[in-house]
Amino acid sequence: MLRTRHKSVVFMGIQSTKKKVLTKRGVIWLGQTCNLRCHFCYFLDRINSSSHPEHAFMSLDKAKKICSTLVDFYHNNSIDIQGGEPTIYPGIYELITHCRKIGLLPTLITNALVLADIDRCKKILDAGIRDLLVSVQGLGETYDKIVGVPGAYEKQAKALENFQQLGIPIRFNCVLCKMALPQLSDIAKVAIAKNARVVNFIAFNPFCDQASGKRSSENVPRYNEVTPYLNDAMDILAQAGVECNVRYFPFCMVAERHRKSLYNFQQLSYDIHEWDFASWSWTGLTPQRTKDGDVSQPVTLQEATVSPIFLPSTLQHSVGLGRRIANALPIIKKPIRAVYRGMLNWYQKKKRGDSLDSLYRQNARMRAKEHCKYAYGECCATCDVQSICDGFHGDYAELFGAQEATPIKIGKKIDDPQYYIKEQAKIVEEEDHGWAC
Numbered sequence: 001m002l003r004t005r006h007k008s009v010v011f012m013g014i015q016s017t018k019k020k021v022l023t024k025r026g027v028i029w030l031g032q033t034c035n036l037r038c039h040f041c042y043f044l045d046r047i048n049s050s051s052h053p054e055h056a057f058m059s060l061d062k063a064k065k066i067c068s069t070l071v072d073f074y075h076n077n078s079i080d081i082q083g084g085e086p087t088i089y090p091g092i093y094e095l096i097t098h099c100r101k102i103g104l105l106p107t108l109i110t111n112a113l114v115l116a117d118i119d120r121c122k123k124i125l126d127a128g129i130r131d132l133l134v135s136v137q138g139l140g141e142t143y144d145k146i147v148g149v150p151g152a153y154e155k156q157a158k159a160l161e162n163f164q165q166l167g168i169p170i171r172f173n174c175v176l177c178k179m180a181l182p183q184l185s186d187i188a189k190v191a192i193a194k195n196a197r198v199v200n201f202i203a204f205n206p207f208c209d210q211a212s213g214k215r216s217s218e219n220v221p222r223y224n225e226v227t228p229y230l231n232d233a234m235d236i237l238a239q240a241g242v243e244c245n246v247r248y249f250p251f252c253m254v255a256e257r258h259r260k261s262l263y264n265f266q267q268l269s270y271d272i273h274e275w276d277f278a279s280w281s282w283t284g285l286t287p288q289r290t291k292d293g294d295v296s297q298p299v300t301l302q303e304a305t306v307s308p309i310f311l312p313s314t315l316q317h318s319v320g321l322g323r324r325i326a327n328a329l330p331i332i333k334k335p336i337r338a339v340y341r342g343m344l345n346w347y348q349k350k351k352r353g354d355s356l357d358s359l360y361r362q363n364a365r366m367r368a369k370e371h372c373k374y375a376y377g378e379c380c381a382t383c384d385v386q387s388i389c390d391g392f393h394g395d396y397a398e399l400f401g402a403q404e405a406t407p408i409k410i411g412k413k414i415d416d417p418q419y420y421i422k423e424q425a426k427i428v429e430e431e432d433h434g435w436a437c
Ligand code: SF4
Pocket: 034, 035, 036, 037, 038, 040, 041, 042, 043, 044, 047, 083, 084, 085, 110, 111, 135, 147
C-alpha cells in the first residue's frame, strides 16, 4: 500500500482518495429503447410505447452534437452513455470512439445482456470504452423476475465473465427494490468475485415514469426493512476494500460506520462518477432526449438553479414580465435571455457568494425540495444533520409516513455537506489523478 498526497492510497494498483472535488461527468440518454422491462425503471412507459417521443434512438449526429456541447460548454471530461440500453444503439461503437476523441471518457450504463457475446465486448474495448456501470438488480431467477425477461441473468452472468477475462473495468448499480433485498449480501460477494471497483445501491424512487402510480407497499420496501440487509452488504464490501455508495437514503437509516457512503443530493456532486448538475440540467431537457428536432440552447447552472420562487418579489415580477414580452415578441428573446442571465448571476453573487460549491449545493436543495418534494418527519427538526440530509422522498412519505426518522445527535448542528463523505475513500481512475487526487 502506498500513501500519496491528499490522503490518497494506492491499493492493488487502484488509487483512492478522500479528497472531494466537483464531478465533471456528463450524461446522455440516446433513446428509451431497451431489451428488458425492469419494474422500477424510471422510463418504463417510454420504453413500452414505441410512439413516445423519447422512445426511438436519436441519430449518431445528434448524439455527437450533445457530446460536443458537454465538452465545449460544460467542460465535462467523462460521460455516462445510457439508452434505454446503449449496447443495442446502432452507432454505439462509433459514439464511444467519438467521445474518446473529443475528451469525454466513455462509460456505458448497461444491463450487459448483449455483452454475453465476447466479440461485442472486444468491439467496445477496441472502440475505446473506459468502463461499464453494470445494472445488477438481483441474482438468478430473482433477477429475471425483476427485469421481466426469463433467461436474462444467465446472459448477464456470462457477460460478467467476459469482462473479467478481457480486463474491462466494471462498477455495479443495484436498485433497492423489495425483491432484491435478501440478495444484497450475495450481490456484494459477486461484485468482489468479479472485481467490480464500486457498488452503488440506489433507493427505489419515483423519478419520471415511476411517478405515475406504479409504486406501492408491494414493491417499495420501507427504509427500516432495507437497513439490516444494507448494513450487512456494506460490511462485506468494506472488508474487501470495495467502494460502496448509497444514493437517496436518509443518514439515520444506516449504521453510523456507513454514513460516509451515503449520497443525498447535497453530496452527489462530490462523487466523480456522478453527473454534473450543470450539464445534467441541460441533457435532461426534452430536446436532448428525443430523436426528432434539434438540441436546445445550453443552460447555465445559475439558470437551472434559481427558481423564480426563490427570488425577491420585485425580481419575480421582472422575470414574469420579461417572459411575457419575450413570448409576445420572439425577436427580442435573445436580449431578454441575456438580461435574465445577468440578473441571475448578480443575484447569485450578492446572496450566496461566488463559490461554485454553494451554487451546486443550492441546485441540490432545489432538486430535493422542488423536483422530488422531499419532506422531513416532525422529529427531523431536532436532528443535527438535517441541513445536509434530504429527508424522506415526498412519495415515500405519502406511502409510509416519516415516523422511521431517528434524529442524529452529534452535539452541534452540521452544515457541511461533506461532513460524512470526507471520511470515505473513493477510487480515482488514472486519467483523473491530476485533478481529483
Ligand atoms: S435495463 Fe435500464 S433502461 Fe432497461 S428497463 Fe431496466 S432500468 Fe430501464
